[in-house]
Amino acid sequence: xxxxxxxxxxxxxxxxxxxxxxxxxxxxxxxxxxxxxxxxxxxxxxxxxxxxxxxxxxxxxxxxxxxxxxxxxxxxxxxxxxxxxxxxxxxxxxxxxxxxxxxxxxxxxxxxxxxxxxxxxxxxxxxxxxxxxxxxxxxxxxxxxxxxxxxx
Amino acid sequence: xxxxxxxxxxxxxxxxxxxxxxxxxxxxxxxxxxxxxxxxxxxxxxxxxxxxxxxxxxxxxxxxxxxxxxxxxxxxxxxxxxxxxxxxxxxxxxxxxxxxxxxxxxxxxxxxxxxxxxxxxxxxxxxxxxxxxxxxxxxxxxxxxxxxxxxx
DNA sequence: TAAAGAAGTGGGAAAATTTGGGAATTATTT
DNA sequence: AAATAATTCCCAAATTTTCCCACTTCTTTA
Numbered sequence: 015x016x017x018x019x020x021x022x023x024x025x026x027x028x029x030x031x032x033x034x035x036x037x038x039x040x041x042x043x044x045x046x047x048x049x050x051x052x053x054x055x056x057x058x059x060x061x062x063x064x065x066x067x068x069x070x071x072x073x074x075x076x077x078x079x080x081x082x083x084x085x086x087x088x089x090x091x092x093x094x095x096x097x098x099x100x101x102x103x104x105x106x107x108x109x110x111x112x113x114x115x116x117x118x119x120x121x122x123x124x125x126x127x128x129x130x131x132x133x134x135x136x137x138x139x140x141x142x143x144x145x146x147x148x149x150x151x152x153x154x155x156x157x158x159x160x161x162x163x164x165x166x
Numbered sequence: 167x168x169x170x171x172x173x174x175x176x177x178x179x180x181x182x183x184x185x186x187x188x189x190x191x192x193x194x195x196x197x198x199x200x201x202x203x204x205x206x207x208x209x210x211x212x213x214x215x216x217x218x219x220x221x222x223x224x225x226x227x228x229x230x231x232x233x234x235x236x237x238x239x240x241x242x243x244x245x246x247x248x249x250x251x252x253x254x255x256x257x258x259x260x261x262x263x264x265x266x267x268x269x270x271x272x273x274x275x276x277x278x279x280x281x282x283x284x285x286x287x288x289x290x291x292x293x294x295x296x297x298x299x300x301x302x303x304x305x306x307x308x309x310x311x312x313x314x315x316x317x318x
Numbered sequence: 319t320a321a322a323g324a325a326g327t328g329g330g331a332a333a334a335t336t337t338g339g340g341a342a343t344t345a346t347t348t
Numbered sequence: 349a350a351a352t353a354a355t356t357c358c359c360a361a362a363t364t365t366t367c368c369c370a371c372t373t374c375t376t377t378a
Binding site for chain 2: 074076085087088089090094095096097098110111116
């Protein structure tokens, strides 16, 4: 049951802070609090996890044997950049510079929440992604997943 | 419970010292103190252990029967370069030169903390590693670990 | 459509963190 | 034993982060 949902346009202020939209704050609160963990994700976006969600995933990753090369690489890949965050007294978070650079965020950004996690995109990259019409390519997956919905 | 988390950009000062970021210090403190052990790890990075964590691992390694060749090799592998460290009165540590050379650290470095340990990388090697998009290779491990999350 | 409340923005100022280096101390070399 | 190098202690300046308050904008309601 995915608790987080929404797409939010935000902007860094002078000091590099992002205010979390109040709708998101309410959802986070329901999920267990404002504590967050952020890391690098794929496709040049960042992933923001409610601490509760992060901890669940982390437990599994930590079980992997790091002396196996492939596991080790996965572990690092998963953890890369991972940093704990919590909003300041005005519900703003300060994302580490290195991560901002990775995501190519300068001023405008998008918070894209679904299924217990929040993707963080630069507005530009997000727009490019959205406007890129790749709809047709999903016919097979779409069929498989959603096709069955019509049966019920 | 893995208590350490975070990615920190650091730089050696004139005297070759690294200041431990205060966030990390707080975490170390919670874990049992500022005493550390560092050794050579794989992939040209160093591994920094809180003393408490090191001691636990050490116990296990020391139990290995050294008359088995493979064990013996692992033991050496594990101990190579191991040195005890503790920060000076300004919370800075001085990493042995030989280890710095091994990790190819000249000035800029990254502390990458996860699961109770801290990897120490040269900024250059770390960046190279980060930017290397190897996402697809993990579909199998990722599936196993992250796929199941959606069930709950 | 005015008023009230909620949401979001901006920035001054205090607090905390980080950086840099002088000087004292200890260790090493010759 | 003197000279040199390495390590450590300590303080001060510079930077970053955080706290706090005020202002603007947006939304809702009467």
